[in-house]
Amino acid sequence: MSISILLAVLAAAFLHALWxxxxxxxxxxxxxxxxxxxxxxxxxxxxxxxCPLPAPEVWKWVLLAGCTHFFYKFFLTYxxxxxxxxxVYPIARGTAPLLVALIAxxxxxxxxSLQEYIGVTTLGFGILLMAQGIFAxxxxxxxxxxxxxxxxxxxxxxxxxxxGARISGDAVAYVAWVFVADGLIFSIGALAFKGxxxxxxxxxxxxxxxxxxxxxxxxxxxSIWAMTRAPIAVVAAVRETSILFAVLIGWIAFGExxxxxKALSAVVIVSGVILTRF
Numbered sequence: 001m002s003i004s005i006l007l008a009v010l011a012a013a014f015l016h017a018l019w020x021x022x023x024x025x026x027x028x029x030x031x032x033x034x035x036x037x038x039x040x041x042x043x044x045x046x047x048x049x050x051c052p053l054p055a056p057e058v059w060k061w062v063l064l065a066g067c068t069h070f071f072y073k074f075f076l077t078y079x080x081x082x083x084x085x086x087x088v089y090p091i092a093r094g095t096a097p098l099l100v101a102l103i104a105x106x107x108x109x110x111x112x113s114l115q116e117y118i119g120v121t122t123l124g125f126g127i128l129l130m131a132q133g134i135f136a137x138x139x140x141x142x143x144x145x146x147x148x149x150x151x152x153x154x155x156x157x158x159x160x161x162x163x164g165a166r167i168s169g170d171a172v173a174y175v176a177w178v179f180v181a182d183g184l185i186f187s188i189g190a191l192a193f194k195g196x197x198x199x200x201x202x203x204x205x206x207x208x209x210x211x212x213x214x215x216x217x218x219x220x221x222x223s224i225w226a227m228t229r230a231p232i233a234v235v236a237a238v239r240e241t242s243i244l245f246a247v248l249i250g251w252i253a254f255g256e257x258x259x260x261x262k263a264l265s266a267v268v269i270v271s272g273v274i275l276t277r278f
Contacts, residue, residue, distance in 0.1 A: 001230040001238070001276065009226050009238045015219035017245035020076075020089055021253060022212040029080045030190060031200045033073050035209025036216065037186040043217050044179030051173035058174065061164030066181030068157040073186050075149035082143035086250035086262070087134050090243050091147035092154065094127030097237040099155035105233075112233055116276055120237045123272025127243050130265035155236075161224050162232040171225040179217060234276050241273055 001009075023032045054062070079088045101120045105111060112120070134141060161178065168174040191198070200206070219242075226235045244266055250256035 001234055005226050005230050005235075006238060008222050009235055010241060012219040012222035012226070013239050013242035014245045015215045015222075016239070017089070017242040017249060019212040019215040019219065020080075020246060021085060021249045022208050022215065023077075024080055024085050024254070025208060028198060028200055028205075029077045030194060031198050032205065032209055032212070033077045034187050034190050034199060035206055036212040037073065037183045037190075039210040039213030040179045040183030040216065041187075043213055044176045044183065047176035047217075048173060048180065051170060051176060054168050054170070054173055054177060058164060058168045059177075061160060061167065062174070062177045062181050065157055065160045065164060065178045066185045068153055068160055069178070069182040070186045070189055072150055072153035072157060074190075075146045075153060079143045079146035079150060082140045082146070083134070084139070084250060084256050085254060086247045086256045087131055087139060088143055088147050089246040089250075090127050090130035090265075091134070091144065092150040093240050093243060094124060094131060095148065095151035096154040096158060097127075097233065097240050098124040099152070100158050100236045101233040103155070103159060112231055116231070116234055119272050119275030120233055121272075122275055123237045123240060123269055126265050126268030126272055127240055129268060130243055130247065130262060132261060133259065158227075158232065158236050162227040162235075165224045165228050171228050172221065175217075175221045175224050179220070237276055238273055241269060243269055 019036070023029060023036065025032075076088075076092055079092060082088075097120050101112065101117065101124075131147075133139060134144065161174075164178075165171045165174045223235060223239050247256075247258070247262055247266065251258045
């Protein structure tokens with residue numbers, strides 16, 4: 001992975017942590033997620049208007065990605081209802097790189113070096129260490145199944161999106177149409193399940209939701225582009241340094257504790273990034 005791709009993925013990691021933090025600021029996590037999803041549709045359509053239509057074989061990957069993103073958002077929303085940003089986020093994101101590293105060589109053909117495997121494993125281990133407080137500090141364990149469900153969905157859509165973007169040959173257009181599918185499927189599905197009453201009625205919530213949409217698009221587009229230039233598992237692993245940003249945001253913005261365990265985990269995560277880079 002070149003230094004330019006590394007820096008781009010790190011920027012995407014920050015944007016990803018940012019939109020998750022924005023979802024946590026509202027009183028209704030599900031309502032905020034629906035607003036964000038609704039905002040994804042016009043963003044995707046605007047970008048798609050400047051791109052050629054994808055080839056017919058690409059559309060099935062767009063639809064698969066949209067469906068998988070629905071489960072990712074569903075599990076993540078309910079996990080945030082039960083846990084802090086600095087606990088849910090590490091568990092939800094931490095397992096995904098390890099799953100991708102195991103599956104990608106079998107189904108997509110990406111080959112990793114031994115050092116890259118060590119880096120991915122180290123990074124995943126550091127992220128999981130970050131989440132140990134759920135057991136050590138007696139926090140709400142009901143969030144765990146939802147966070148793990150989100151992790152499985154993350155690994156699944158990472159593979160789908162990486163492969164779909166490669167088939168498309170145009171990562172920008174692919175991401176735009178996935179955003180449209182994702183936004184429509186989640187917002188319509190969630191509203192059908194919960195009804196219109198779940199939507200917030202204040203302007204601030206809508207403004208924050210659309211800001212989250214923009215941050216989500218930036219994080220997603222850069223990551224998918226990087227997956228067309230570098231091994232998917234390595235990109236997925238480096239992207240999980242968003243954990244560092246999420247913990248800092250949780251500490252500064254939400255007043256969550258910065259413990260020695262979190263600091264140690266941060267060092268392990270940085271070590272994993274260095275191993276995947278050099």
